[in-house]
Amino acid sequence: MHILVAYASRHGATQGIAERIAETLRSAGLDAEALPVASVKSVAGYDAFVIGSAAYMFRWLKEAATFVRRNRAALAAKPVWLFSSGPMGGPTDTQGRDQKVVAVPKDAAELSEAVYARDHHVFFGAYSNDRKSIGLAERFMSLMPAAKTALPQGDFRDWPEIEAWASGIARDLTASLPG
Ligand SMILES: Cc1cc2nc3c(=O)[nH]c(=O)nc-3n(C[C@H](O)[C@H](O)[C@H](O)COP(=O)(O)O)c2cc1C
Numbered sequence: 001m002h003i004l005v006a007y008a009s010r011h012g013a014t015q016g017i018a019e020r021i022a023e024t025l026r027s028a029g030l031d032a033e034a035l036p037v038a039s040v041k042s043v044a045g046y047d048a049f050v051i052g053s054a055a056y057m058f059r060w061l062k063e064a065a066t067f068v069r070r071n072r073a074a075l076a077a078k079p080v081w082l083f084s085s086g087p088m089g090g091p092t093d094t095q096g097r098d099q100k101v102v103a104v105p106k107d108a109a110e111l112s113e114a115v116y117a118r119d120h121h122v123f124f125g126a127y128s129n130d131r132k133s134i135g136l137a138e139r140f141m142s143l144m145p146a147a148k149t150a151l152p153q154g155d156f157r158d159w160p161e162i163e164a165w166a167s168g169i170a171r172d173l174t175a176s177l178p179g
Contacts, residue, residue: 006018009053016126021162029174030173030174037051049081055122072114076114127154129153
C-alpha cells in the first residue's frame, strides 16, 4: 500500500503537518511519502491519498485546489482524505483548550465532494509575520487591526491531534487490506 501525502504550503507549517502524517502512517507499517503538490508528476501508482493545503483568505492555495481538480477522476477511484492548516489559537474553551475560530475554507466542501473524500480535517496552523519570505500583501494584512485577533502569531499546530487523525487513516487502510 503506497500512500501519497501531497501538500501546498507557503511558509512551511502545512509541510510540517504533512510530514508528520506520513511519519505516522509509516510507523503504522504503511509506505507513505510527503511531497509538495507541485512536484507530483503523476498520481498513478499510489493506492491512497492524503491531500492538504494551508488556508489563505478562506481558500486553499491555488496549486492544491488545482491538483485535486486536475486529478479528480483518478483520486475519486481511491481512498482520499483532505486536511487544511489555518486557524490560529483563538479564545480558549472552558477546559482551557484553544478553539478554532476561523471558518473552514470555502472550497473544502466542493473539493471533498469531487473526490469522495472520507474526511476533511482542519488543523491549527502556524504563522509569524517577521518572516523574510512574507510578501507585501501578507505584511499589510497582518498589520490590520482585525488580523491581530484573527491571526495571532505562533505555532499552534496540535501534534497529538495530527497523529491521532493519521492513525485513524492507518487503521482504515489496514482494515481494507486483504488477509
Ligand atoms: C494573509 C493571511 C491570510 C490567512 N487566511 C486564513 C484563512 O482564511 N483561514 C485560515 O484558517 N487561516 C488563514 N491564515 C493562517 C494560515 O493559513 C496559517 O498560518 C497556515 O498554517 C500557514 O501555513 P503554511 O506555513 O503552510 O503556509 C492566513 C494567514 C495569512 C498570513
